[in-house]
Amino acid sequence: MPKESGSSNHYFTAYPKSKPDYGIIRTYLRGRPFKFMTASGVFSRKRVDLGTRLLIESMLLPEKGSVLDVGCGYGAVGIAAAAFNPSLRVVMIDVNERAVWLAKQNIKINSIDNAEVRRSHLYESVNDLTFNCILSNPPVSAGMKTVKAIITEAKKYMTNKAYFQMVVRSKIGRKRLQILLQENFATAEVFARKSGYRVFIAEKQ
Ligand SMILES: C[S@@+](CC[C@H](N)C(=O)[O-])C[C@H]1O[C@@H](n2cnc3c(N)ncnc32)[C@H](O)[C@@H]1O
Secondary structure (H helix, E strand, O other): OOOOOOOOOOOOOOOOOOOOOOOEEEEEOOOEEEEEEEEOOOOOOOOOOOHHHHHHHHOOOOEEEEEEOOOOOOOOHHHHHHHHOEEEEEEEEEOOOHHHHHHHHHHHOOOOOOOEEOOOOOHHHOOOOOEOOOOOOOOHHHHHEEEHHHHHHHHHHEEEEEEEEEEOOOOOOOHHHHHHHHHHHOEEEEEEEEOOOEEEEOOOO
């Protein structure tokens, strides 16, 4: 894991130092009820973020194979993917140890048996695996360097014809990210937009 600089209370910190203040989110995603345990020190602890929701509502899931949720936070995206297609194997990764712990609890709370969580800086803990689909609501606040690495390194962990799907807030570096996606994938386009967020889909050929 790389050394961190700055505050240790950002949602993207590896080891949040604040005392965890726990909460529960109850919500419906694609018409199905979910319950998520959250805590201070993780992303969007009070409600499922609008970008996260848009990614979940619009994501294309393979019929079989494996899915990776990069920067899973407390686990909404990966857990929803696992719930909507129980024949998939879902791996969820995050650098934040509190997020990893919460995602593990949320797998149990939602009775999911086809998902697992690994603590990881970028793709380092899945470097022996390839996936049919990679999903991400990336840590834009952590800086463009991290977001860029999530995009440019994704291909190494994807099978041919796999889809990379990423949600971003329209006003944050959208043009730059679209260009980056186009440079790195055979096809890259916006396939959902709502409430100031866009979901990009890019295919590896
Ligand atoms: C915008 S949040 C999204 C969380 C969750 N997917 C959601 O939508 O609620 C981005 C996540 O990326 C994680 N993250 C930041 N830097 C990372 C890195 N270098 N490697 C892996 N995950 C990272 C953060 O800890 C955070 O949980």
